[in-house]
Amino acid sequence: MTIVLLVALLLLVPILFLLKRTKPSKRVPPGSLGIPIIGQRLGLLRAMRAITAEKWIEDRTNKYGPISKLSLFGKPTVLIHGQAANKFIFTNGGDSIVNQQTQSVKMILGDRNLLELSGKDHSRVRGALVSFLKPESLKQYVGKIDEEVRSHILMHWEGKQQVK
Template sequence: MGLMIFTSLLVLILIPLFIFFQHKKYNDQLPPGSLGPPFIGQTLSLLKALKTDRIEKWFQERITNHGPVWKASLFGYPTVVLHGRTANKFIYTCDGNILTNTQPPSVSKIFGSKNIMELSGNDHKRVRVALVSFLKPEVLKQYVAKVDEEIRHHLQTNWHGKHAALQVQPLIKTLTFNIICSLLFGIERGPKREKFLPLFKDMMAGVLSIPITLPFTRYKRAITARKKLVPMLLHLIHEKRDGLMEKTQQAGSPHKDLITSMLSIRNDDGSTMMSEEEIIDNVIAVMMAGYDTTSVLLTFLIRLLANDKSIYSSIVRGNTLLHPYLL
């Protein structure tokens, strides 16, 4: 027993010493900056800056102190931050053998390891072809009527006749979710669609959080939400595959959703181009990428309309859809 305790103490002493000397060995090869406290690093200060809308100042302070290239520890992982036109040129023209497009492992656990941002080479090309085929302008034109119907229903339900002050961003997030849910999953309004929303909210909250898998953390809730979501998407895939086999949804259908589109794309031998795991991970990635960014952009657009009467008048002149809701 005494020997075990002594061994444990020795390990606890030697590991930090090893890390210290290894860090010291390579420190001269790293850019300036600080990794901060172990594991947490600068994550808390970054999240605070995001929450208080001071993210630009947060970056600028570090650029002023360390220059256009500096190191930090974010979301549990050592990170090198590059800033400026030269850095952008380097990243976008860099050979794939030197710099590859990957996500932190914590994010990959939420999005899935088969999403397009994790793939490279032929796998990346194959999945990109499948996604681009759905996002072509001539294909998206088919969804205008569907999007218009979703917007009209949302405005009539949540905005029309509401004389009290409204919280715009939560409403716009709901609208964005409904539209994306319709286009990606092909799920109409109702209980089935509503089951997806709280899971996606938990996953979104977990992406920008410290990756600690304790029961009370956002990250743990995000991982749990994904585990609940995957069987739901798998069931949806099987339903749509059966529908395609029965020819109940033709290739030229005006409202063919992303999942059906992915299932429809075939290799030369007739097999499905994407596996079920790839479809699930990429649907989640597209949903997560569009949910927050689109809703925030639309919120700022409405703020602009509310604060600038000249722009408002130019846009709503003759538009009977928007006018009653933005007065």
């Protein structure tokens, strides 16, 4: 009986070693996924309530680098931080990065929000937003908004001691 177990063990160990060795390695960024299910949600929410989310992200970037993994809302997520990362995503990242929002984010923002768009749809909507937010366009809007605010102040607030 012991001989059979020994032979089985001797045959199984090399097979398991080969299976483990031939498995394709995934290149995963550094970082901690945190507590299962909860992940880094509590730390991020705490930082957001204290208005220190930017510091939380900077601390994480200093610890793990500009690209790191974390778990938010029960899903493994990649955090990409910095100017070079933004440039990559907004110039050519649309073809190589797939954005998958959690179900709760999809429910809040809708299925076809800007975060969910990719490829040509994303480029088209982003192009419209960029043209809408050009400095020349903003100058026109600021002038109109300024005129409306002045009119409202003169009509409703002028001569009053207290704003209610």
